[in-house]
Amino acid sequence: MIEEVCKNIFRITVPLPNNALSAVNTYLVKGDERSVLVDTGFDLPISSSVLRRALELLQVPPDRLDIFITHQHPDHAGAAYSIVAPGALAYSHCAPDGSSLDFIRFSFEEQERLVRKLLSAAEPTWKSHRVESEEKIFERHIISWPIPESGFKRVDEGDVISAGGYDFCCILTPGHCDTHTCLYDEKSGIFISGDHVLKDITPHIVDVNLEMKNLSRYLKSLKKITDLPVSSVMPAHGSIFTGLRERCEEIALHHEQRIKDIMTLIDCGNNTLGNIASNCIWNTRNVPWNELSVEMRIFAYGETYAHLSYMLNERLIEIVETDGQEIFYRA
Incomplete structure (x- = not known):
């Protein structure tokens, strides 16, 4: 589904097959020279198919499209490699060499090891009585994503992404993910929140060991954006809404x-x-x-x-x- 939610900003709903979230909201900020797509969906053919069709209908040539990834989780970054054209930019808060800062940088096998360790800590008898202990727990697209060939273009606190008459300021909001970054246009009050603030559900905050302290970081990041003068919150899942302060509280x-x-x-x-x-x-x-x-x-x-x-x-x-x-x- 394609919906113009504000002047030059289109919400493109990308399905997430066999996932409780059902879909991810991607946002196309359409400009005269270049456009920016915020997030992409899983590394699945349906994601790139839906996005390419939407770009075609909105008359946005792939060679004039850049991508902004709010955070490097597979339902957001998964299809980035298949959408980015040669010479285009894929913005993300990442390591200087264009790789991920998040634990998801580990190999598929390493991620499996981490979740098995967590599961074994909670259910000590799990490995001995479940057939799944010798099989893959997740489908590959759930916890993996390929990086665009050119890598990611690093953004940091205060960097500005301009398109469609908007000047979106990058606000680093770690907690849900190490790399999480929101976008805020002060003039319009539009806040693209990724998974940091959702209206319909509470964002998922996870530790796989007791040293990660993701909830502490998340609550600090939540407080950081609570008082922003926002006219509209555009989240990655669920409804667009107003009342940022109330939702943060x-x-x-x-x-x-x-x-x-x-x-x-x-x-x-x-x-x-x-x-x-x-x-x-x-x-x-x-x-x-x-x-x-x-x-x-x-x-x-x-x-x-x-x-x-x-x-x-x-x-x-x-x-x-x-x-x-x-x-x-x-x-």
């Missing part, structure tokens, strides 16, 4: 409540990652915990780990390792 309160809930669970004797996560309240669309797919449980464990890491950093809890298992207690 709602998200902060959500995490505050989750921390309280986890502390209550710990006080009641749910002291392991697996016990804590399985007793938290999740939006599983009425699917019982023991019937959730391994992928969904991994995401839940990762979110729980992010909150436990935050609580450890704030000295709210302490950790003891017993027989190779992490046990959490109130400090």
